[in-house]
Amino acid sequence: MSNSLINKTVQNTLKKLFFALEYAANMHRFQKRKGAAGIPYINHLIEVSNLLVQKLEKPSDELLVAAVLHDVLEDTNAREDEIEKRFGNEVLSIVCEVTDDMRLSSSQRKELQIQTAKGLSFEAHCIKIADKTCNIRDILYTRIKWSRKRKMQYINWAIKVIEQIRDTHPGLVEEFYTIVRKSKELLDISD
Numbered sequence: 050m051s052n053s054l055i056n057k058t059v060q061n062t063l064k065k066l067f068f069a070l071e072y073a074a075n076m077h078r079f080q081k082r083k084g085a086a087g088i089p090y091i092n093h094l095i096e097v098s099n100l101l102v103q104k105l106e107k108p109s110d111e112l113l114v115a116a117v118l119h120d121v122l123e124d125t126n127a128r129e130d131e132i133e134k135r136f137g138n139e140v141l142s143i144v145c146e147v148t149d150d151m152r153l154s155s156s157q158r159k160e161l162q163i164q165t166a167k168g169l170s171f172e173a174h175c176i177k178i179a180d181k182t183c184n185i186r187d188i189l190y191t192r193i194k195w196s197r198k199r200k201m202q203y204i205n206w207a208i209k210v211i212e213q214i215r216d217t218h219p220g221l222v223e224e225f226y227t228i229v230r231k232s233k234e235l236l237d238i239s240d
């Protein structure tokens with residue numbers, strides 16, 4: 050028999066995670082990822098969460114739940130009070146940290162991410178790194194209809210953001226720079 054205390058802890062984490070996954074799947078249900086492949090949005094949320102589960106030694110429940118919900122405020126009509134009621138204050142605060150102010154222009158939002166990244170929590174840093182790693186993977190490996198120039202612009206911007214927080218976690222940061230190196234090879238960018 051395994052230790053019942055550990056089982057309870059694991060079960061609690063699973064309950065929170067699947068509750069968040071069901072919620073996110075529902076909120077993003079009509080959205081697809083960019084690109085011709087028409088990949089459902091939830092795939093991205095699972096990829097980001099999976100990367101964190103694989104790389105971090107002891108991710109907190111709040112970090113994993115916030116990873117599943119990281120685009121829900123930005124890209125759906127979910128409200129902050131709803132997130133707080135369902136998932137608690139700590140999760141809401143992490144999700145808010147990784148949510149852009151959509152009232153600003155795209156270039157303002159991008160500049161602000163570079164300026165503010167450093168001041169965010171460890172949890173927000175991890176989600177940002179995993180998110181950008183997965184986005185670059187999508188840019189390289191899904192049929193996304195962006196010009197080479199636009200792809201390079203996204204990758205160069207992501208590098209500027211992650212440079213600010215490159216001490217967050219060695220394994221996770223390494224994953225980001227691995228895909229960046231791959232992108233330079235595939236898009237034929239020389240330093």
Ligand code: ZN
Pocket residue numbers: 093097119120180
């Ligand atoms: Zn995302």
